[in-house]
Amino acid sequence: MSNPFPFQTLNEVETPFYYYNMQLLDTTLETIKREADKYGYHIHYAVKANANQRILERVHSYGFGADCVSGNEVIASLAAGFPSDKIVFAGVGKADKEIIVGLENNIGCFNVESIPELEVIDEIAKRMNKTAKVALRINPNVQANTHKYITTGLEENKFGIYIWDLEKVLDKVDQLNNIEFVGIHFHIGSQINDLDSFKQLCTRVNELQERFVKRRNIPRIVNVGGGLGVDYENPDENPMPDFEKFFGIFDDFLDLQEGQEVHFELGRSVVCQCGTLLSKVLYVKDGVHTQFAIVDAGMSDLIRPALYQAYHKIENQTSHKEEYKYDVVGPICESSDCFGKAVTLPKTERGDLIAIRSAGAYGEVMANQYNLRELPKAVYSDLI
Ligand SMILES: Cc1ncc(COP(=O)(O)O)c(C=O)c1O
């Protein structure tokens, strides 16, 4: 595989920074569009994965919608050009002022997770003389076989309306004058590579659809969320997941009612592989088991390894010497500030450029200023 990094150029940029391969992002977006269009599926990009304005603008240019989880994400999506009717607002805890943002901008729909939330949206909509379009997020109790922190579709998780509460919630919807019921919504978790989980989701959705048929209240939208995983181990060999297979599962297993639209909320699978965190080695020092390669990026720049013990492939872009093992760690005053233990790298020295791969999703957007560090900058392949 050819090296995707224009090393000569990147070596000049002050580290740490995120580098976005915009050509790869384009190829990924083209593929998603082509595969989704085969079935007439609607794609909403999950802004939470990467809310960088340039990335949002690029995603929008392919005609996708935006799936938002805060008022600020709604505002950022509008600023990037997403039409308001293609914006959905999800989340278990929407604040009043965020609901107002959604209503003021006439967004496509609110994905609602509880009766109290429905009542508040109805009340605010009434005050504003508006009708809120609403999809009900149902907790399907499907095991996603992923990290427990990013499993969202089990009964023990805080997300969604329990299946056994559904009738009660639908009765409530019928009573509220400023709510228009438009759809049902599901999301079982993230970084899901076991596609059987999606088949199970389809089966559960089919069972639930029967209840709506009985009530003669068919939801126009069936939103099956996101969650498709990527290959963190082999980012060059698998620069994007198999979207053809993924959408094919829904085509094969989801039974739709007349006129229903299928919506997806893809985040990680869209942006993960196009992003890399680049960092330089500050010091190499001896450890008990291996050497420490101390780099100038820390968990404040990329928190996934510290938070979920997530694996990211690490490469030394400078050295091609004999290989050794290193614990690659950051400068932050936490032992969890470690990007990889006993990583095999060519002999590593101060000043070497280190690439931490597959960092385009839940990377830059989760960066923080712990230790009063600066936020990482972004560099784009098409602007250098
Ligand atoms: C409701 C909802 N939709 C979509 C997504 C996007 O998921 P992913 O980035 O795994 O595609 C998430 C995050 O897990 C989510 O919580």
Ligand SMILES: N[C@@H](CCCC[NH3+])C(=O)O
């Ligand atoms: N932040 C998580 C994903 C969360 C998905 C949002 N529900 C990650 O880095 O893998």
